[in-house]
Amino acid sequence: MSVRTPAPPPPSLTRWERRTEIPLLAAALVFLAGYAFRVLAPYDAEPWHDLSLALVGAAWLLFVLDYAVRLRLSGLGLRFVRVRWLDTLVLALPLLRPLRMVQVYTAVQEKRDRPRLGLYARVISYAGMTAVLLGFSAALSVYHWEHRAPGASIRTFGDAVWWACATLTTVGYGDAVPVTAMGRVIAAGLMACGLALLGAVTGAFSSWLIQVFRREDEKEPPAGG
Known part of the structure; x- marks a missing residue:
């Protein structure tokens, strides 16, 4: 097929x-x-x-x-x-516009047969920049919806940034959690994006390491030569 x-x-x-x-x-x-x-x-x-x-x-x-x-x-x-x-x-949802940068990872996958180290480095830097912008956007949105909600644990923008860092890295300490419906929707989206970004960075970095080790092996003389 x-x-x-x-x-x-x-x-x-x-x-x-x-x-x-x-x-x-x-x-x-x-x-x-x-x-x-x-x-x-x-x-x-x-x-x-x-x-x-x-x-x-x-x-x-x-x-x-x-x-x-x-x-x-x-x-x-x-x-x-x-x-x-x-x-x-x-x-x-314009605040999700940083997600467009994740499309760079697709370009790496399409060029696996001709890997370029510069491209791998770009994926890692783009993913890092995307994580920062996405985390900042999520912190703004959650703070907007949460800081006046009854029983909210996210009262300041600092609380929102701390929550975004813990959620984006999938750590999830639980000391600051959304209590509103919209805040939880944002949290679910940020968790999914965190997994995707971590996967993109891990995959690109692993491919880069494999490429480096393969080149080093090709430079070594054959054993017993």
Whole structure:
């Protein structure tokens, strides 16, 4: 039984993605900064709350425009929603946009027959950056939903950061736990992402070590020669 390989994306879509990579990264950072200000700033910090809301809205509109262009250039029609499910997910939940970096791990898997050490190093660095951004985003969201909830153990943003670190690394001390429904949904998503990121880093690092040891073995003279 033959395995059907996915068709490569159209050249126009590839060019668009390359051109918009840096602007969309900047928009994602603007979105994150605006959301962080709205969550952490005092309630009477006007007009900065309105300005941060405008920045968040403008960044999200850029994400919508980019998604619409990708959909049109892909030639997939509505199948784009299912085939490019990660793009759809980060459009609906922009704070998950760091997850797009995990796609780099797929590129490593596709090039196993021609491993490149630089690519492995990039996977590890991208996964580390993704973990930091994802943990910060989760801490913001959990703090937003939890700090005023009755019986909450996450009262400060420091508590939220500590909870995010423990959850993302799958340690789970249990001293700070969400009590709201939305907080638990965020926790479940962060645990799943933590497992995925740890798997990506472990797999890339193991492949890099195997490649190094294989090259060292090839340099050694044969025994008894």
